[in-house]
Amino acid sequence: xxxxxxxxxxxxxxxxxxxxxxxxxxxxxxxxxxxxxxxxxxxxxxxxxxxxxxxxxxxxxxxxxxxx
Amino acid sequence: xxxxxxxxxxxxxxxxxxxxxxxxxxxxxxxxxxxxxxxxxxxxxxxxxxxxxxxxxxxxxxxxxxxxxxxxxxxxxxxxxxxxxxxxxxxxxxxxxxxxxxxxxxxxxxxxxxxxxxxxxxxxxxxxxxxxxxxxxxxxxxxxxxxxxxxxxxxxxxxxxxxxxxx
Numbered sequence: 001x002x003x004x005x006x007x008x009x010x011x012x013x014x015x016x017x018x019x020x021x022x023x024x025x026x027x028x029x030x031x032x033x034x035x036x037x038x039x040x041x042x043x044x045x046x047x048x049x050x051x052x053x054x055x056x057x058x059x060x061x062x063x064x065x066x067x068x
Numbered sequence: 069x070x071x072x073x074x075x076x077x078x079x080x081x082x083x084x085x086x087x088x089x090x091x092x093x094x095x096x097x098x099x100x101x102x103x104x105x106x107x108x109x110x111x112x113x114x115x116x117x118x119x120x121x122x123x124x125x126x127x128x129x130x131x132x133x134x135x136x137x138x139x140x141x142x143x144x145x146x147x148x149x150x151x152x153x154x155x156x157x158x159x160x161x162x163x164x165x166x167x168x169x170x171x172x173x174x175x176x177x178x179x180x181x182x183x184x185x186x187x188x189x190x191x192x193x194x195x196x197x198x199x200x201x202x203x204x205x206x207x208x209x210x211x212x213x214x215x216x217x218x219x220x221x222x223x224x225x226x227x228x229x230x231x232x233x234x235x
Contacts (some may be wrong), residue, residue, distance in 0.1 A: 017117040021151075027162060027163055028151065028160045028161065028162060028163065029160070029161055029162070029163040029165070030155075030157060030158045030159070030160055030161075030165045031101075031105075031158050031159040031160075031161060031209050031210075032095075032157065032158045032212075033097055033101045033102075033155050033158040033159050033210075033215075034094045034096045034097075034098060034156070034158050035158070035212065036097070036210065036211075036212050036215040037077075037093060037097035037098070038090060038094055039212055039215075040097075040215070040216075040217050040222065041090045041093050041094070041145075041225060042090075044222050044225060044226055045086070045229065048226060048229070052079070052233075055077075056079060059075065063073060066073070
C-alpha cells in the first residue's frame with residue numbers, strides 16, 4: 001500500500017515547460033497602449049526639456065549675479 | 069540693502085509629480101483608445117480609412133453561420149467587439165483581431181458552419197478551400213509607429229506640466 005502511495009505521489013511530480021510567452025497560449029492579446037502613451041508623454045516632455053533647462057540656468061545665473 | 073528673491077517655479081515639485089501625471093495620462097489614453105478601437109470595429113474603419121470589403125466567400129460564410137452579411141468586416145458576431153477591454157497595461161482583445169490587423173495566411177479548409185451546427189440562409193453546409201489564401205491586413209490597431217496624439221491632448225498634458233512647475 002505504501003509503495004503504491006509513493007508511486008502515486010511520484011506520478012504527480014512533473015514539470016511542465018511551455019516555450020514562449022504566456023500570452024501565446026491565451027485567446028486574448030494585449031495591445032500595448034500604455035507603452036505607446038508613455039512614449040508620447042516622454043517625447044513631449046523631452047521636447048520642452050531644453051526650454052526648462054535654459055530657464056533654470058538663467059535663473060541660477062541671475063541669482064548668482066545679484067548675490068555676488 | 070537687503071535683497072529678497074522670490075521664484076514662482078519649483079523644479080523639485082515638478083520632478084515629484086511627473087510620475088503621477090504620466091501614469092494618469094496613460095490610464096486616460098488606454099480608456100480613450102479602447103473606445104476608439106470599438107468605434108473602428110463598429111464602423112468598419114482602419115486607422116487610416118475604410119476596411120477592405122468582405123470577399124464573396126466571406127459573405128457566404130456569414131450567411132451560412134447566420135451572421136449579418138452587411139455588418140462591418142470584423143464585426144460579424146460581435147465577439148471581437150465585445151472582447152475589447154481596457155486593462156492596466158493596455159487594451160485586451162481577442163487574438164483574432166490582432167491577426168486581422170496584421171494580415172495572415174489561412175491554414176485550413178474549414179467546413180462552415182463548424183461542428184454540428186446547421187447551415188443558415190437556406191444554404192447547405194460546405195467546405196471552403198481557404199488554405200494558403202492570404203488575408204490582407206485590415207489595420208485597425210495602432211502600433212508605436214502609427215500611434216500619434218492630437219496636438220490638443222499633448223498641449224493639455226504640457227499645460228499640466230507647466231502647472232506642476234509653478235509653486
